Amino acid sequence: MALPASDLSKQPDNRTTTDLGAVLPMTAEVKDGHLFVGGVDMVELAHEQGTALYVMDEADLRHRMSTYLQAFRSRYENSDVIYASKAFLNKEVVRIVEQEGLCLDVSGGGELACARSVDFPAQRVFVHGNNKTPQELREAISAGVGRIVVDSRIELARVSEIAGELGVVQPIYMRITPGVEADTHEYIRTGCEDSKFGFTMLNDFAFTCVADVLATPHVRLAGLHCHIGSQIFALHSFREAVQVMIELMARIKQEYDYEIEELDMGGGLGVAYIAEHTPSSIDEFAACTVDAVKDYCAEYKVALPRLLVEPGRSLVANAGLTLYTVGILKTLPNVRKYVAIDGGMSDNIRTALYHADYEPTIANKADQPRTEIVTLCGKHCESGDAVVVDMPLQHPDLGDIVAVFGTGAYCQTMASNYNGQPRPAIVFVKDGQARVTTRRETYDDIYSRDV
Numbered sequence: 001m002a003l004p005a006s007d008l009s010k011q012p013d014n015r016t017t018t019d020l021g022a023v024l025p026m027t028a029e030v031k032d033g034h035l036f037v038g039g040v041d042m043v044e045l046a047h048e049q050g051t052a053l054y055v056m057d058e059a060d061l062r063h064r065m066s067t068y069l070q071a072f073r074s075r076y077e078n079s080d081v082i083y084a085s086k087a088f089l090n091k092e093v094v095r096i097v098e099q100e101g102l103c104l105d106v107s108g109g110g111e112l113a114c115a116r117s118v119d120f121p122a123q124r125v126f127v128h129g130n131n132k133t134p135q136e137l138r139e140a141i142s143a144g145v146g147r148i149v150v151d152s153r154i155e156l157a158r159v160s161e162i163a164g165e166l167g168v169v170q171p172i173y174m175r176i177t178p179g180v181e182a183d184t185h186e187y188i189r190t191g192c193e194d195s196k197f198g199f200t201m202l203n204d205f206a207f208t209c210v211a212d213v214l215a216t217p218h219v220r221l222a223g224l225h226c227h228i229g230s231q232i233f234a235l236h237s238f239r240e241a242v243q244v245m246i247e248l249m250a251r252i253k254q255e256y257d258y259e260i261e262e263l264d265m266g267g268g269l270g271v272a273y274i275a276e277h278t279p280s281s282i283d284e285f286a287a288c289t290v291d292a293v294k295d296y297c298a299e300y301k302v303a304l305p306r307l308l309v310e311p312g313r314s315l316v317a318n319a320g321l322t323l324y325t326v327g328i329l330k331t332l333p334n335v336r337k338y339v340a341i342d343g344g345m346s347d348n349i350r351t352a353l354y355h356a357d358y359e360p361t362i363a364n365k366a367d368q369p370r371t372e373i374v375t376l377c378g379k380h381c382e383s384g385d386a387v388v389v390d391m392p393l394q395h396p397d398l399g400d401i402v403a404v405f406g407t408g409a410y411c412q413t414m415a416s417n418y419n420g421q422p423r424p425a426i427v428f429v430k431d432g433q434a435r436v437t438t439r440r441e442t443y444d445d446i447y448s449r450d451v
Helices: 017-023 042-049 058-073 091-099 109-117 134-143 153-166 202-215 236-256 282-299 350-354 443-447
Strands: 029-031 034-037 053-057 079-084 103-107 125-128 147-150 170-177 219-225 262-264 306-309 320-332 336-341 360-362 372-377 386-393 401-405 425-430 433-438
Touching: 017 029, 034 042, 042 053, 042 320, 042 401, 042 425, 042 433, 053 058, 058 079, 058 091, 058 282, 058 306, 058 425, 091 103, 091 109, 091 433, 103 109, 109 125, 109 134, 125 134, 134 147, 134 153, 147 153, 147 219, 153 170, 153 202, 153 219, 170 202, 170 236, 202 219, 202 236, 219 236, 236 262, 236 282, 282 306, 336 386, 350 386, 360 386, 386 401
Parallel strands: 053 425, 079 103, 079 306, 103 125, 125 147, 147 170, 170 219, 219 262, 262 306, 336 372
Antiparallel strands: 029 034, 053 320, 320 336, 320 401, 360 401, 372 386, 425 433
């Protein structure tokens, strides 16, 4: 794996940090040349806590959660917002999810264990995954989770058997693959027909399987679920998915005389990773989704269901950033300028995996223009190990503190110990205070399971 060829025609944009707009956390500002977030100096924080370091703007995070709830409930009273914890998960964010009144989406036993460790209300937990193990299903049903999103007939049988053994009736959703081709990276496109997720609409398979679900003991079909992908800018894709799902609800009512009471439309709203990105707002996403549900329920003569959405990235991506220290500088004339940092693909795999783009700044030179095109390469034994490829940055010097914005989603949760690298600490900042919510991993932690 190697980096893409350098674009030698690319020119620095001379923007300063405050020109990056929606990429920045809500409380980001520049004082005396330093980047501050949550009232905390990022340079001082990096020196105190070490780097690489994940930082989360708590005010930004809480604001986005409350904005989601308000945007949907002001338009559609019978609605809920479910935080997709796969985007960013530690105990503190689960506590905040509960405080802000959201539900919680977990995929697998590990995420459920995190929720249970802080006594998150089980009835507000939604369990996902295309291959939940029998043990994971038993843990979820025993905990009394609110909904299990069933992905196949094999899983349906497992849920029924375990629920029967435990003497309960487990509410479930059927995950439907709606056949909507969202305009996003193929690795995060989940609603098309060629997908490992859900009951396909091809050859009426999903509709036929509804009969199986209704005939299965110890489960109750509470609703339908779909998710068309992630990092989606085109809102029409969500409207198309709503139409598919409402039409299916109407057919179920007509053919099986069964009313689907809940509809979970998943998440996927895109965010600004670079300054040129102009994603739709949370309010626009809510308006599009709610209007589509109301319109198509009226058209297909279906009762309005409880409406749920599952944002993850759009809650945490821009609230988070990662701090690094510059360790090596290397310029290859007419090829590329490398700025080596003390992290890389172990704390942010997205650049290597998706060729993701990010906006960087030097936190101790945040008021200066970004006059050079650089690649922030990591410290790992891979040619493709980079966090930022060919993006503008201030002139770098050894020991500078680099901040990479928009890293709140799918960086910490996908982190690894490649080359024996300890995973970074997580610090929440708010009102001038910084608190460690996940300590930095140690070498002893990494090898503690070896025997």
